[in-house]
Amino acid sequence: MESFYDNVSKESLIYLGIALLVLVILYWGTSVILKRFGKNPKYLLPKSAFKRLALPLLLIFVSVLLRMKPLREILNMTEAEFWFKKASTILFIFAMAWAMIALLKIVKKAVIQNYDIGEADNLKARKVYTQFTILERIFIFIIILLGTGFVLMSFEQIREVGISIFASAGVAGIIIGFSAQQFIGTILAGIQIAIAQPIKLDDVVIVEGEWGRIEEITLTYVVVSIWDKRRLIVPTPYFINQPFQNWTKTSSELLGTIFLYVDYNVPFDKIREEQTRILNNTDLWDGNVDVVQVTDTKPNYVEIRCLVSSKDSPTGWDLRVHVRERLIEFLQKNYPESIARTTRLTVERKDDNHTNA
Numbered sequence: 001m002e003s004f005y006d007n008v009s010k011e012s013l014i015y016l017g018i019a020l021l022v023l024v025i026l027y028w029g030t031s032v033i034l035k036r037f038g039k040n041p042k043y044l045l046p047k048s049a050f051k052r053l054a055l056p057l058l059l060i061f062v063s064v065l066l067r068m069k070p071l072r073e074i075l076n077m078t079e080a081e082f083w084f085k086k087a088s089t090i091l092f093i094f095a096m097a098w099a100m101i102a103l104l105k106i107v108k109k110a111v112i113q114n115y116d117i118g119e120a121d122n123l124k125a126r127k128v129y130t131q132f133t134i135l136e137r138i139f140i141f142i143i144i145l146l147g148t149g150f151v152l153m154s155f156e157q158i159r160e161v162g163i164s165i166f167a168s169a170g171v172a173g174i175i176i177g178f179s180a181q182q183f184i185g186t187i188l189a190g191i192q193i194a195i196a197q198p199i200k201l202d203d204v205v206i207v208e209g210e211w212g213r214i215e216e217i218t219l220t221y222v223v224v225s226i227w228d229k230r231r232l233i234v235p236t237p238y239f240i241n242q243p244f245q246n247w248t249k250t251s252s253e254l255l256g257t258i259f260l261y262v263d264y265n266v267p268f269d270k271i272r273e274e275q276t277r278i279l280n281n282t283d284l285w286d287g288n289v290d291v292v293q294v295t296d297t298k299p300n301y302v303e304i305r306c307l308v309s310s311k312d313s314p315t316g317w318d319l320r321v322h323v324r325e326r327l328i329e330f331l332q333k334n335y336p337e338s339i340a341r342t343t344r345l346t347v348e349r350k351d352d353n354h355t356n357a
Helices: 002-007 010-039 049-066 069-074 078-112 123-153 156-167 170-179 181-196 268-280 313-334 352-356
Strands: 204-207 210-217 221-226 231-235 254-262 290-297 302-310
Touching (some): 078 123, 210 231, 268 290, 268 302, 302 313
């Protein structure tokens, strides 16, 4: 024990004690501030903010502690100064990247919780959710890439190799750039979708002839949930370079179209009255559009277009089916002669035995 105290100076012990005290005070102060912000509704920090940041902050404080010379003297490992500093650097970079990612998730959660994507009119909520989801992935990718680069560059040998590669990477860089053109274009398309937002999460789209909703947007691909539970995986550049239908780009409200093909003697006013009655007796209709128009005439039939409105596309589909069925039943029951049909010819054949008689 005496030899231990002989090897360690009193100054080292004092410096180490002060350092530990400062680190404890900083950690305690940070935790108090974060917890108080998390409980106060005036602030944006959620209650779970400290849980996310506690461990990376502790690792940052430990990395600072490892760089202190008094600790190495106490542990009698002054000759291992290089490894202490290297471990401290790597731990600090790792902890900082972790803290930045955790802080990014806290900010995203704090902003998104003010918007309810489950509302009927959720256009603004879907815009914000889409932007933050894509930008979060972009920043996480950049943070991890930079963190890995800083760790590798902290080693002198790797840094020298990297500098020599960069110095002679003229032609190689051009070749790699051309070969990675598609990948870079895909990443840029993902960033462009986050900014311009031709699509948003939960948008109703028609892609490659398939009707579905945008379920997930990443930097490289988009997942479209098809109405029959299939999933269509589409590269992000598709939504920048190819035309597609977005039924909820500016609003979730949609007009539904029903076509009827009837005879010329159909009473149009009666169809209008019946459609109004049908719409007034269903919760699928939003109360805005109720129109019946004759849009075309053919030698054998008249084309009638019925326009109805709904709050969103799934409801609009159900409303169209409901109105179509009820109008057909109405015509079958009240005006069967008004249903368009081809001429039917009935041929009666006399029995041979009866004719001979």
